[in-house]
Amino acid sequence: MKRRVRANRFGWNDLLAEATSDIGVRPGRLVATIAGATLGVAALVATIGLAGTASAQIERQFDAVASTQVVASPATAKDKDGKSVATAALPEDAAARVARLAGVEASATLSPLDLRGGTVSAVSITDPSAAAAVPPTIYATSEGLLSTAGGHVVTGRFFDAGHDRRGDRVAVLGSETAMALGITRVDSQPSVFLDGRAYAVIGIISGTEAIGDLVNALVIPDGAARRDFGLRSPATVRAKIVVGAGPQLRQQIALALFPDQPDDVTVGAPPASSTVSSGVQNDLTTIFAAVGLVVLLVGGLGIANVTMLSVTERTSEIGLRRALGATRRQVAAQFVVESVVVGGLGGLIGAALGVFTVVGVAVVQNWTPVLDPFIAIGGALLGALVGLIAGGLPARRAARVEPVVALRGS
Numbered sequence: 185m186k187r188r189v190r191a192n193r194f195g196w197n198d199l200l201a202e203a204t205s206d207i208g209v210r211p212g213r214l215v216a217t218i219a220g221a222t223l224g225v226a227a228l229v230a231t232i233g234l235a236g237t238a239s240a241q242i243e244r245q246f247d248a249v250a251s252t253q254v255v256a257s258p259a260t261a262k263d264k265d266g267k268s269v270a271t272a273a274l275p276e277d278a279a280a281r282v283a284r285l286a287g288v289e290a291s292a293t294l295s296p297l298d299l300r301g302g303t304v305s306a307v308s309i310t311d312p313s314a315a316a317a318v319p320p321t322i323y324a325t326s327e328g329l330l331s332t333a334g335g336h337v338v339t340g341r342f343f344d345a346g347h348d349r350r351g352d353r354v355a356v357l358g359s360e361t362a363m364a365l366g367i368t369r370v371d372s373q374p375s376v377f378l379d380g381r382a383y384a385v386i387g388i389i390s391g392t393e394a395i396g397d398l399v400n401a402l403v404i405p406d407g408a409a410r411r412d413f414g415l416r417s418p419a420t421v422r423a424k425i426v427v428g429a430g431p432q433l434r435q436q437i438a439l440a441l442f443p444d445q446p447d448d449v450t451v452g453a454p455p456a457s458s459t460v461s462s463g464v465q466n467d468l469t470t471i472f473a474a475v476g477l478v479v480l481l482v483g484g485l486g487i488a489n490v491t492m493l494s495v496t497e498r499t500s501e502i503g504l505r506r507a508l509g510a511t512r513r514q515v516a517a518q519f520v521v522e523s524v525v526v527g528g529l530g531g532l533i534g535a536a537l538g539v540f541t542v543v544g545v546a547v548v549q550n551w552t553p554v555l556d557p558f559i560a561i562g563g564a565l566l567g568a569l570v571g572l573i574a575g576g577l578p579a580r581r582a583a584r585v586e587p588v589v590a591l592r593g594s
Contacts, residue, residue, distance in 0.1 A: 220486040221530025221567045222537065229538025229563040233555035237546055240554045254423040254430065255452045256437050272448035273417035274441060279326045281440045282421055287429035290331035293418035297322040297409060299379055304402055306365040306376040318364045321401040324409030332424045333392040340370035340387030343405050351407035355383040358399040359390035376402065381412055487523055487574035512583035519582050523575025524568050531567015535560045
């Protein structure tokens, strides 16, 4: 019985050796081919990493201010004239009730006041001969406002529970209001006049990011506001809470203020996790990923063009291999593997560049780099995938080369 002789077939090791033998022959062409895939993958990896890093930074800043602030105010309803009126009044000890809740770091009442005179006036320390006046932005508050708003005292002090209980006529100025009134120090016991009543300025505050308009305001104790301006109940209660406690405290604060009718108060509490960072990350990723994909597409076209040129230049070699028994599939596989190797090298270098870019930007900006390691691995694999797709058409063309035609043409 005759044995059937099969044509000589290369194994995977032989195929890989044949495919990679021509890659380094032309270093200039190799660098130009890899560059496109490298830039595309680097752009994608850096984009995703920077988007994650930036969103994490924004989330930390958001958590430091907005996500730690809770505001409770009486519920409102429309009266017969269509105006919103409060349906209940907050208790005078509202700040103390909220402060006792677990997860609350500080709390204070805050109520805007109106002046009949229309302005706040003071005698300027820098120029005693001139009187200064500013439009009134006045709040009545309790002693915990500074801790709640995250501010600090520039000079002097903030009033305490004793001032509030006695109804002392003392005032604390925001830094912008103090500058407008010409008051830069409190050791000379300056005073401001509210509807003709003198209030001793005992401090100047700044850095109240959580309640930004306090720097342009003047605050007095609730006790003085009840005595001089007829304040009946606090307008709002503000609290500084730990991050993530908002959903639980929303219900607890309502019950603490109105145990029998918790619906009489509206509590604005932040969600457990900020949606700002995810929105920013999605926007940044979408925009820059599109740019990275365009660069990656250009890199893929470059790989395809170079591989096609290589097929044209190596037609005689392909014909000789076919004449010696190589199948169409072997020839196609050789060029596909070449493209995959080139794309994989570009992806590997690009992923490394992307990671270094994220770390470098984070170090310069004093941020914490955030990058999933699977993104870098995926970037390298993406380069190989681009090479696989780009090498498909040239490999198909190489497989169609007929041995007789190729050898005759050479």
